[in-house]
Amino acid sequence: MAVKVQLITLGCSKNRVDSEHLLRQIYSGGVSIIPEGEDLSVAGIDTVIINTCGFIKDAKEESIETILNACEAKSRGYINKIFVFGCLSQRYREDLKEQIPEVDGFFGAFDARSVILALGHTWNEELNNRRYLTTPSHYAYLKISEGCDRICSYCSIPLIRGAHTSVPEIDLIDEAKHLADMGVKELIVVAQDTTYYGIDLYKERKLASLLEKLSAIHGIEWIRLLYSYPAAFPERVLDVMASNPKICKYLDIPLQHINDKVLSNMRRNINGDATRRLVENFREKVPGIILRTTMIIGHPGETKSAFNELLQFVSQAKFERLGAFTYSEEEGTWGANNLKDTVREKEKQERYLQLMELQSKISLNYNLSRTGQNELVLIDNFNDGVFVGRSQNESPEVDGEILIAPDRLHSEADAKKIIGTFAHVTIENADEYDLMAKFL
Secondary structure (H helix, E strand, O other), X not given: OOOEEEEEXXXXXXXXXXXXXXXXXXXXXXXXXXXOOOOOOOOOOOEEEEEEOOOOHHHHHHHHHHHHHHHHHHHOOOOOEEEEEEHHHHHHHHHHHHHOOOOOEEOXXXXXXXXXXXXXXXXXXXXXXXXXXXXXXXXXXXXXXXXXOOOOOOOOHHHHHOOOEEOOHHHHHHHHHHHHHOOOOEEEEEOOOHHHOOHHHHOOOOHHHHHHHHHOOOOOOEEXXXXXXXXXXXXXXXXXXXXXXXXXXXXXXXXXXXXXXXXXXXXXXXXXXXXXXXXXXXXXXXXXXXXXXXXXEOOOOOOHHHHHHHHHHHHHHOOOEEEEEEOOOOOOOHHHHHOOOOOOHHHHHHHHHHHHHHHHHHHHHHHHHOOOOEEEEEXXXXXXXXXXXXXXXXXXXXXXXXXXXXXXXOOXXXXXXXXXXXXXXXXXXXXXXXXXXXXO
């Protein structure tokens, strides 16, 4: 009987790509892969592998809780071994070894080969650009670089992942072609900073060129860009986005704040006026662009006046998508070493709720503005008798969904045939998160 392995991925989509590369190597050894949602107590799993996140306090706590749950399952005899790798293990490996001795092996973020050896297999070089997808088979994330050269005050990523290193273009094209051959229709481009792609290998930013080459791959219909950086944004990316129908008019760009003092304390290399001009430029150069951003609440230096400036900016910019989190000191970062956490936790939470209440109204108005429109959607799933889809305006996992009432009764088998296909729908109703539609 085949050995059974379950890999649990925590944190961002970049971690998911790492997991999928590792899973492909594991699968090549004749191992049975158990989906991560299946109960450890009933699946008969031999080894659980946990890809951890160590970005912020909440992510660390989730990683520790997941490890402890696996240890409990091991103590009850449900699993035999536990391996832990990824960001948390990269940074705190020795502490984790001491505090959680039940784990059979701790590995860093770049120790995939060691994990394979610990499983009793050898690394297959021919599978370096191959993946075992854990997303629905019609979309996949494509990680174009590793690490980050930025030194934002609050961010521990450079401490964990190191300096920015681009993946050679030839490898990315090869990986994307293989994904297309597997049935992937949407590529979601990710990195710590996608806009910096190519600067180390080719001495210039090559993101626009890469997007064009990816769009030429047969079978790829949508390409979505996440994790971009505002300072010195490569303008040609906007030209490609505006002119190439395969590049989604969707941009994820964490701006983090608008106040000059706060941005300076954050070490973001951009001020408020330049940020405002950048947003205006996006809207002008790419009509209809959907902007997703993230804000940090309660960063050192954020006075009440600075927060009110942020509220005014968000109210004027009307981001279609906006997320936020409250500042917490991360040991070893520039901010923890040089800035005092000046905003009380209660005040951070109050400001967070105020911002998200404002954004909820903006999102609702945007979604309601789409009612009556016909849109092309990619069908992601079929749940409780309703199809779940997304247009170019929605990224999976982080944005809302389009819920589509079937035009007739579908058996489970018939519904599965529609998943992963494109369909035209009419938007009939909306709330601040999801939209309701019918098939044309």
